[in-house]
Amino acid sequence: MTLPxxxxxxxxxxxxxxxxxxxxxxxxxxxxxxxxxxRADIFEKAHPDRYLQMGIAEQNMLGVAAGLATMxxxxxxxxxxxxxxxxxxxxxxxxxAQTGLNVKITPGYAGLxxxxxxxxxxxxxxxxxxxxxxxxxxxxxxxDVEAREVLRWAAAxxxxxxxxxxxxxxxxxxxxxxRFAFGKAVTVREGRDVTLFSTGSQTxxxxxxxxxxAADGIDAHVVHVPTIKPLDVEAIVDxxxxxxxxxxxxxxxxxxxxxxxxxxxxxxxxxxxVNRIGLQDLYPQxxxxxALLDIYGLSAARVADQVRTILRPA
Amino acid sequence: xxxxLVAGADAGEVVRIREIARQIRIEVxxxxxxxQAGHLxxxxxxxxxxAALYFHVMRIRPExxxxxxxxxxxxxxxxxSIGLYAAMALRGYFPLEELATFDAAHSRLQGHPDxxxxxxxxxxxxxxxxxISAGMGMALGARLTGRDLRTYVxxxxxxxxxxxxxxxxxxxxxxxxxxxxxxVDHNKLQQYGxxxxxxxxxxxxxxxxxxxxKWKAFGWRVLEMDGHDVADILRVLGEAGRSDGRPVAVIxxxxxxxxxxxxxxxxxxxxxxxxxEELATALADLGEPLPASEGEPR
Numbered sequence: 001m002t003l004p005x006x007x008x009x010x011x012x013x014x015x016x017x018x019x020x021x022x023x024x025x026x027x028x029x030x031x032x033x034x035x036x037x038x039r040a041d042i043f044e045k046a047h048p049d050r051y052l053q054m055g056i057a058e059q060n061m062l063g064v065a066a067g068l069a070t071m072x073x074x075x076x077x078x079x080x081x082x083x084x085x086x087x088x089x090x091x092x093x094x095x096x097a098q099t100g101l102n103v104k105i106t107p108g109y110a111g112l113x114x115x116x117x118x119x120x121x122x123x124x125x126x127x128x129x130x131x132x133x134x135x136x137x138x139x140x141x142x143x144d145v146e147a148r149e150v151l152r153w154a155a156a157x158x159x160x161x162x163x164x165x166x167x168x169x170x171x172x173x174x175x176x177x178x179r180f181a182f183g184k185a186v187t188v189r190e191g192r193d194v195t196l197f198s199t200g201s202q203t204x205x206x207x208x209x210x211x212x213x214a215a216d217g218i219d220a221h222v223v224h225v226p227t228i229k230p231l232d233v234e235a236i237v238d239x240x241x242x243x244x245x246x247x248x249x250x251x252x253x254x255x256x257x258x259x260x261x262x263x264x265x266x267x268x269x270x271x272x273x274v275n276r277i278g279l280q281d282l283y284p285q286x287x288x289x290x291a292l293l294d295i296y297g298l299s300a301a302r303v304a305d306q307v308r309t310i311l312r313p314a
Numbered sequence: 315x316x317x318x319l320v321a322g323a324d325a326g327e328v329v330r331i332r333e334i335a336r337q338i339r340i341e342v343x344x345x346x347x348x349x350q351a352g353h354l355x356x357x358x359x360x361x362x363x364x365a366a367l368y369f370h371v372m373r374i375r376p377e378x379x380x381x382x383x384x385x386x387x388x389x390x391x392x393x394x395s396i397g398l399y400a401a402m403a404l405r406g407y408f409p410l411e412e413l414a415t416f417d418a419a420h421s422r423l424q425g426h427p428d429x430x431x432x433x434x435x436x437x438x439x440x441x442x443x444x445x446i447s448a449g450m451g452m453a454l455g456a457r458l459t460g461r462d463l464r465t466y467v468x469x470x471x472x473x474x475x476x477x478x479x480x481x482x483x484x485x486x487x488x489x490x491x492x493x494x495x496x497x498v499d500h501n502k503l504q505q506y507g508x509x510x511x512x513x514x515x516x517x518x519x520x521x522x523x524x525x526x527x528k529w530k531a532f533g534w535r536v537l538e539m540d541g542h543d544v545a546d547i548l549r550v551l552g553e554a555g556r557s558d559g560r561p562v563a564v565i566x567x568x569x570x571x572x573x574x575x576x577x578x579x580x581x582x583x584x585x586x587x588x589x590x591e592e593l594a595t596a597l598a599d600l601g602e603p604l605p606a607s608e609g610e611p612r
Binding site: 028049050052053054055057059060061062063064065066067068069070071072073075090091093094095098099100 | 430437438441446447455482
């Protein structure tokens with residue numbers, strides 16, 4: 001069976017921040033001229049006086065956000081992941097992470113689903129970069145339900161945070177009663193043979209992959225890790241101990257993101273063999289979403305194939 | 315906007331501010347000598363401006379550094395930190411003796427300003443080009459929260475080579491932020507600069523008139539001043555405080571290393587340790603005899 005489709009996280013972004021702003025007059029939206037793509041336009045319609053167009057000038061936008069935060073406002077950032085992380089990286093480092101100012105870096109277009117734009121717009125190392133930055137926390141929700149929860153958490157959290165959201169509709173993992181807990185991993189499937197850690201909208205595809213593996217007699221334990229930093233060390237170690245065999249799967253580089261974090265943690269706390277499925281130190285090309293998932297080995301079928309190969313080498 | 319500042323100041327006030335600027339320069343020389351590290355050219359060119367801002371222009375409460383309605387100040391040219399620290403110490407934000415900890419481990423007076431360590435710093439800085447963006451956020455935030463205050467941002471002229479400065483210059487007029495006042499310490503030298511036929515074989519960071527033309531082209535109200543003439547500084551900053559719907563760029567013509575004969579106009583005093591034999595000359599230039607206790611660096 002295959003998990004159903006949910007709504008695009010970008011719509012959840014515009015709606016949820018607008019809803020939060022109904023009750024919180026301190027919330028403002030800073031847009032780097034992509035509000036019609038990130039759906040910050042939904043916020044603009046609801047709160048035109050608190051929608052702040054910053055133009056195509058992301059370094060200034062992040063700096064303005066820091067200044068707004070000193071005045072007690074809560075800025076949310078609307079741009080694409082690539083232009084929210086690497087273009088203004090030094091502004092984030094010096095003005096936001098080093099100061100601890102309350103800025104919500106909440107870009108859309110995480111991972112491969114960027115509307116067939118190609119490698120200038122697709123960034124596959126954003127979690128590695130933001131996770132390595134002192135003073136920054138990193139959250140990657142699985143679906144529209146969790147994205148809404150994470151945005152509500154972000155508005156209440158006092159400090160800088162990085163929340164990566166997906167452009168297009170992805171599969172829905174959670175029920176409406178799901179509650180996000182910052183810094184906690186979530187077991188989404190119980191199993192005995194191998195532990196699969198995943199994050200972001202890759203997790204639903206890993207759950208589907210686990211169903212395919214079950215048909216082959218492989219009983220996978222699947223843990224969703226929405227918070228990459230701070231990592232839920234206890235849950236990672238427990239889940240590794242449960243099966244003694246760990247594979248990470250992410251729609252992201254295998255260097256420094258979830259795979260890196262899990263490998264670091266297990267090396268220190270419970271040495272375990274870890275295989276990492278994800279993008280292999282390369283720049284992806286443009287193409288339809290499903291084609292990219294297939295090319296880069298992240299569809300449910302391709303994940304299942306790779307897990308089989310890892311567990312039962314020829 | 316609030317009541318305009320007085321257009322000028324009486325002669326007594328000019329004398330008072332000028333004396334404070336002299337004390338700032340003396341503290342800068344002493345602290346950098348003690349630390350055998352830090353910057354000199356920039357803090358010395360900015361001393362008169364800092365004295366005017368902290369002792370006449372800005373509405374601040376040193377005893378209540380987080381007073382919500384205070385005017386904000388960002389030293390975007392963060393390498394001139396010791397000049398700002400000296401002004402703040404003299405104004406009463408912290409004891410003057412603490413200046414001796416400048417640049418030392420565990421000091422609140424870090425090499426570049428760290429707002430998480432020192433109350434009274436409105437923003438951290440050091441990576442150039444950023445202060446103006448944060449200042450724009452403060453000015454915009456003041457507007458959105460209904461606070462009647464001004465945000466002052468001091469930029470270096472070399473710093474105006476950073477692209478982010480012009481991103482902010484583009485964006486601020488869109489919000490009619492006439493509560494944002496940028497002061498460019500136009501001392502005509504940067505750390506090293508392009509080679510050419512200027513003093514010591516280097517040329518200024520801009521050609522004459524370039525900064526005024528650029529800020530005007532971006533839609534800012536541009537004022538010029540002699541950044542070492544206290545009466546002119548007070549007059550122009552008073553003028554800058556009047557609102558006309560545009561952010562204000564004040565081009566302050568200054569001399570790098572101002573006040574110390576052998577530092578003035580020499581690019582290589584941007585950052586350099588003072589030798590013991592140079593200390594006496596520097597302090598004498600500033601009208602301060604060398605105290606016995608200043609004979610040894612830390």
